[in-house]
Amino acid sequence: MDIGALIRRHLAAGWRHRWKALLLAWFVCGAGWIAVYKLPDIYQANARIYADVDAILGSVLRNIAVDGAPERQVETLQRTLLSRPNLERVIARTDLDLRVTDAASREALIDRLGREIRISPQTRSLFRIEYRDHDPRLAHAVVQTVINLFIEAATSQDRQQMQTARQFIATQLASYEAQLRAVEQKRAEFRARYIDLLPSENFGGASKLDQARGQLATLRGKLEDEKRKRGLLQEQLDATPATIAAAGGGGDPRLIAAERQLRDLLLRFTDQHPEVTATRAMIAELRAQGARSGGSAGRGGGTPNPLHEQIKLRLIDADAAIASLERQIRDVETEVERLENLLRTVPQLQAEYVNLNRDYDVLRKNYEELLARRESLQIAGAARTDADRVRLEVVEPPTVPITPVGPNRLLFATGVLLAGLGAGGALILLLVQLDRGFYTVHDLRKLGLPVLGAISSAQPVRRVGGAVAFAAGIALLLAAYGAVLAGGPALMAKLPDLVARLMA
Structure with a gap:
């Protein structure tokens, strides 16, 4: 069967069941519109x-x-x-x-x-x-x-x-305060036990052992300076005569020796050095004595050399300073040895102290932030x-609403109309599929019998009348839809009677 014949058969079968579809559309639309206007206002x-x-x-x-x-x-x-x-x-x-x-x-x-x-x-x-x-x-x-x-x-x-x-x-x-107290107590006990080996704020962050080592190095340096100074004094003492013999016309030999001593000192020291200053003072005193005596010599047999005596006294002071430094060095060496022995007995001392300080710093920082x-x-x-x-x-402010905002009955009524028309169309399609009638010559030829021809219908006026009646039914359905939109709830009360009259 060609496409054209199939279309003509479906149209003919569908036209045969048009009133059933129209009746179903009216029923769906009527019931739907009633339900729409029965919805409570929002x-x-x-x-x-x-x-x-x-x-x-x-x-x-x-x-x-x-x-x-x-x-x-x-x-x-x-x-x-x-x-x-x-x-x-x-x-x-x-x-x-x-x-x-x-x-x-x-x-x-x-x-x-x-x-x-x-x-x-x-x-x-x-x-x-x-x-x-x-x-x-x-x-x-x-x-x-x-x-x-x-x-x-x-x-x-x-x-x-x-x-x-x-x-x-x-x-x-409260929790951090208790923890801080506990850590502070542990730090105090630890510092009291190992106070000599731990860094101290009094020593600029260094431990007592470090301070003792630094003191020992300083004392050793001072001892070397004192020994060097004593050597120089010994050389000066050896070069200075103990007595000065009297001589005429040649000047005071003490003054000559003092000036020679001054020249030797200036070769090694500056003008501000104490020995240079002392020698110049002695030269000035000798010159003053020579001026008072008119250049006369003293008693015969020579006189003691005051420069020799001064150097000898300074040499004695140097020996005393060296002895004192040596004694101090022995005491500090003993203390350093004691502290080093104590440090070797506690190898993890520094690590424990660092851990205690770190815990304390963290707790204190958190405590201060909480404060x-x-x-x-x-x-x-x-x-x-x-x-x-x-x-x-x-x-x-809120007020009691008077006008409802829903439901949207226009939308729902339109949806009901489309649903009714769709239900009618679906019913036609279903009935066409179930219809076993003969509408074309091809339907007869499917029986296997010879078909000589077909005769056209002789009632075209009646078919036109049925089409007009069906169109009128569709028009009435659309008019009812318009009346529903225009009349609203008042019309809904009369809609069942109107549907019953139309169906009659």
């Missing part, structure tokens, strides 16, 4: 809240106090407002609890409230609260309860969090007590 209550954040006080407290960040505080309130405890408070404070019959219905109501109560930010500080219900007064009560909860949470939640933070800080401070946080909490608490960080203002 009323929406809404309100708007303005959260005024004190930005000036926030900038003053920045980096000084633990600021709750009012912007984040408002955001947190917005997100936690629809928590389960708050939804249960909404149910308890409104007539929603009358709808609760058992635990399952209560859970379903809480889930529905969490979905249907909407809190949407319109600007950074402006929020809109919406709720829909079939009862306009209940919708208004729910929105008003949510506003009250929002305001209560803004004032109580921050105080509760502040109190919790204070308790936590106090607990941690700073406690002060910040006190300042922040005072700021919240003396000033309103977040001031909530109901810009648009």
